[in-house]
Amino acid sequence: MVHTCVVAGCRNRSTPGTALSFYRFPRDPERKQRWIAAVNRKGWVPNEGSRLCSNHFISGKQVKNPRSPDYVPSVFSSDALSQNIKEANAFEPCDKQEAQVEAANALLFLQGQGHLIKGHQCEGEPKSTSSCLNSDDERKDEVMEKIVLGCQNESKQEEATRICFTKSVVYEAKVNALRKENMKLKESIEKMSLNEASFKNDPEKVQFYTGLPNYFVFETVMWLLVPHMKGDKNAKLSVFQQLLLTLMRLRLDLRNQDLAYRFGVKVPTVTRTVHRIIDIMFTTLVPTAIFWPSRVELRKNLPEVVKCAHPDCAVIIDCFTVSLEKAVSIDTHYHGSGATGFSSELKYVIGVAPQGAVMFVSRGAPGNISDKTLVESCGLLHKLLPGDVVLAEHDFGIKDLVGAHRADILIPRSELHETEQSNLDTIDEPSLAASQRVNVHKHVERIIQMVKRRYSMLAGPVENAFTVIDRSTSVNTFDKMVQVACALNNLCISAVPHE
Template sequence: MVHTCVVSGCRNRRTAGSSVSFYRFPRDPQRKQRWVSAVNRRGWAPSDGSRLCSTHFISEMKEPCGLEVLDKQEARVEAANALLFLKGQGPATGDQLGREPQPEEGERRAAVVEESASSSLSTDEDDDYDDEESVRDSKRGRFAETPDVSVNFDDILKALKKENQALRESVEKMSLCENSLRNDAEKVRFYTGLPNFFVLETVMWLLAPHMDRMKNVKLSKFQQLLLTLMRLRLDLRNQDLAYRFGVKVGTVARTVHRMVNIMSSTLVPTAVFWPSRAELRKNLPAALHASYPDCAVIVDCFTVPFEEPVAQGNQQQQQQQQNVLKYLIGVAPQGVVTFVSRGALGNVSDRSLAEGCGFLCKLLPGDVVLAARDLNIGESVAARGALFKTVGACQGEAVGRSEGSLPADVASETASVQRHVERVIAMVKRRYAMLTGPVESPFTAACERTSNLSTFDKIVQVACALNNLCISAAPLE
């Protein structure tokens, strides 16, 4: 739109390249009326398109480099300070526009300049600026309407801290760390098999001094123990544990092997031990008190399959029969595991296993060893001065006599002893699923020549030790 100066006789028009600036009439009613009076056009009122050119001010606004416009704020200040009284410019010729002002006109001019200096003029370039101001005001919303409302940054800071704390607790609860298990007994039982966090903390207290040499900057001591227990408890693969704890697969394998060695040398002697005869007799269950008061242990064997490459040719069937590890376990009548042998191939005889694992060395003369089935170790036990008794096998009874034809009290006793041992073995396997197999080949190799124990042999012993720390199988009834 082309603007023309509203002063009578002024022919300035807004053209490209012109150094003349054009100003809108102020919005303030009082100042606007003063401008109209200064224009001195009888009966005239400005419209939205009315403009005054810069030649009618004390000094013109100077634009640097011609086309570049001064900063709008600076332009407003300069325009306000340079405002000129538009006096004496009426229907007369344009000569009157340049005449010298009279003294009374100087006083009026000074008054208007002084009044106008406190405000700014608006040029056409200011239209966009006003639009931007209105947009910002609309975005500020209620803050623009109520500028006196102050923001309480202390409340905002407290709210952010509270939210941050809630997020931290949520992350800790989802992570596998000490704080996430401390007040969650169900989570402890699921991941470790132990009854509560107190027992887990006790195990950690026993193992911590022996873990100082384990340099692992990625996992804490507690996480190393938790990772190992999860491996035994849930039979998770190393890759799965690596994802859960954010480490490499090799780190998981090394951690499990090291922790099993520490637990085998520290925890097993503490939790799996052969009790004295006085302790056994003191708490002997009523089911054996009358018939076998000298019962020292109830024994049985169980097997665990392990992974092994299948042989070719004629050896395939024989190899499949040997792909199990056989263990001899001794359970006290009170329901705790008192002895676990090392693993042997499944085709080994019960007698060879008992004589080679150190079980017979635990017996004292006069001890009674009970079993629910014939393990073919009677002669070996007798050589130690003890008595091996297969419950239900009465003297003088014919071999092959069915259990249904046995006396009622003997049959009940046989079933009770058998259930007792099976209950303990089943509880250990159920609590630590890794014992159900198949065992991975890296765990079956003997890692120490002195003890001739494989890593899995130690795992079986550790599982029995952890089971003893829990509420174990009920005493023999």
């Protein structure tokens, strides 16, 4: 291949018969950069084919000894560039075998052996002593440079290997740390997520969000509702999520916007889901879980405190009210009550068995309706049998109404006379009868408040949207919610001891 010198203005070419030498640019980055600077061509970068002729070196050739002036080309005068091709050097290049002999001689000289290997003179070379010495010095410099560069390259390789190994160890440690952090984040997200896996082995989580004692009860309710939930093919939430969302609405009284954020859906989806699941539970779960048991079943498992004092107790009744966000006109069926349909609260009467299960829940009535009218018109008295005893916290004014069914109503607190009450406060071991009556009173309070504590939505205030009457059932949504909450309460383990 014919090479042309890359220096601007130099037309020297490696044609056959020329005595000039053409050198590649060094591979050492620092020396290469010095050569490029010496060539002084703005923006120019050499490639693999770029060559520099020997005219640009003082001695007529490059020297690899960094101490030599020909370590970097320095002859770039206009006179030198304009001259004709210089006369051929007096010495022709040695062949490969002679070059190897000279390199070995220089190496031995560096090692201190100090003698020369014969037969190293080039053909046609003058046999003067000075020429041999100069040639030996140059070769020694070249060998030294090769050894130094070789050591430097080896050192650089070792340093590069050490750096790579260090980086590999550091990267591996970082990857392991990220993996551990990722696992912790996954576990944290799993605990915070509202999916089946996070609820199955966490009874406390089930109880907090749903009010139910464990996942088994939750799953039982879910499978009871599944046959009635298959019609909605466009549901964005799974069956589990729909039931969980609805129970969270009852249990924690969370607003629809809050639930929409938690489940990643829109507010209308939450509204439709709550109404739909409440309707399904009202028609399937309530009739199954809220019922008036027979007298035999009632008396079979009476708590000991009730059995001793009132063995004929059939039901414990009370009224509770729930406030509304705004006063609304309530479509009431309590005719002849003298109460207006416009009210800021709803009133309910609830009947609870001595064992703790809810037996009866009335529909909501205006808050200004009297307790007597509410009990009389709700249908509870028609379930009484002759000889039954009704326990209540206060006098509802229904003694005559209860007597008409040949039953009786008792108020445990009123049974204690003032002297008996003072004795209970001062005597460590009160009489058995008085003690039983006081325990019955506490029993009444605990049962009545049980449902309210478990499902805080019953504490109000109630959104007005839930007071709209459903034409298909003639019952408003909140009335359904009250009965559903009572039905769910019956599925839980009773807080009332049987012994």
